[in-house]
Amino acid sequence: MAIASAAFTLAACGPDDPVADDTGSPSAGAGNAATPKAPKATAAGEDHNSCPTLAPGHSYIWVNNVEGAMNNVIAREAKAACDPTMNEGAAYHPVGALKTYGLSPSAKITVLGENGPETRGATEGPETGIAHVKSCADPNGDTWDGGQAAKSKEFCYGQNFYDVVLDGSTITEMTEVYGS
Secondary structure (H helix, E strand, O other): OHHHHHHHHOOOOOOOOOEEOOOOOEOOOOOOOOOOOOOOEOOOOOEOOEOOOOOOOEEEEEEEEEEOOOOEEEEEEEEEEOOOOOOOOOEEEEEEEEEEEEEEEEEEEEEEEOOEEEEEEOOOOOOOHHHHHHHHHOOOOOOOOOOOOOOOOOOOOOOOEEEEEEEOOEEEEEEEOOOO
16 A cells, blocks of 8 residues: 555655755655755745655666566666646656666556556566556557567556666566656
């Protein structure tokens, strides 16, 4: 349940969320554990520095595609930005070169489904988490290998950003994030 609620918590900018640095960007980038800073009060006494940050040990990625036997996630690291004065939530953007991340068969994947967050098995079950990730990263099916196909039509938010936990270069947890 914590993973499911994390997908929506990461998108909110509010006074109870961890804060950003003085530039308005999150206090940690991809691959770095976030350390909340004390809120900086404005002249009016309001906190305009509040934005989501990553939990310790988490990173953001942007998925380009999934290949191999549905066990290689090709992605770029990603960063979040948020301007709490705009009240729009976090915006994510990919940075750096494409990298290949392995997917643990026991990984927990939480996706943004049509009715909200859904936790799925990585590779088990009729609608796997990795099939959602692959379908949403490649809605036209251009990178599906022979014999592979989506089991059903996936609801895709369309931005392909995920909060991940890595063990080296292997994804052990993956949560789709909603951004503005």
